[in-house]
Amino acid sequence: MDIDAVLNYFASYGLTLLFVIVFLEYLNLPGLPAGIIMPAAGILASRNNQSLILVVFISVVAGVLGSIVLYLIGYYGGAMFLDKLGLKFPKIEPTIRKSxxxxxxxxxxxxxxxxxxxxxxxxxxxIAGSVRMNFLKFLIYSTPGIFLWNLGFIFTGYFFGDVFLK
Structure with missing residues (x-):
């Protein structure tokens, strides 16, 4: 899918699309990667004089909510879930170990x-859920990282989007 198609979807569905895609991506579900969606959201925000702060805020809220769902899966499913995930997707096993x-x-x-x-x-x-990491501390340490990651992609689209479209 090219950037023009993504921009057309954004023109139709707006920030709701950003929220849904980022939420699903933080659930680690396959689909349209947020690495394409977030810069596109930045491009549209700059074209439509939309608030960069609002776009980043929506992406961070979606990322945090997706992370909470996975934390709870880890908390209640624990090692059993990680073992099944590793068996079903052997390529992800090294990533689980590294994390x-x-x-x-x-x-x-x-x-x-x-x-x-x-x-x-x-x-x-x-993994944080499976080791029963304190939930509030998990959020406190997750949110700034989610913010920085999302900001980088959105900022790139917002300030350098015209370069991508040429």
């Missing part, structure tokens, strides 16, 4: 670090 290692070595700061790394940023929620 677990970062959490063990860095603790809560590891949650923040994982939020800034592709793939690890969504898996870390399940």
């Amino acid at each position: 677990s290692t970062i959490l063990k070595e860095k603790g809560l700061f590891g949650v923040f670090l994982c939020r800034l790394l592709p793939v690890l940023r969504t898996i870390v929620s399940i």
Whole structure:
């Protein structure tokens, strides 16, 4: 799918589309990646004089809510869920191990670090839940990482979108 098609979807569905796609991406579901959607949201925000703050806020709320769902899956499904995930998708097993290692070595700061790394940023929620990390602390360390990741993509579209469209 090209950027023009994504922009047309945004013209039709607006920030609701951004929320849904980012939420689903933070659930680690396949589909249209937020790495395409968030810059497109930034482009449209700049073209339509929309608030950059509002666009980033909606993406962060969607990311946090998706992360909460995965945290709860990890909390209640724990190691059993991670084992089944690793068996069903063998390529993700090294990612699960790497995310677990970062959490063990860095603790809560590891949650923040994982939020800034592709793939690890969504898996870390399940692992944090499975090790019964304090929920409030999980949110406190997740939110800034989600904010920085999303801001980077949206900011790029907002300020440099015309370069992509030429």
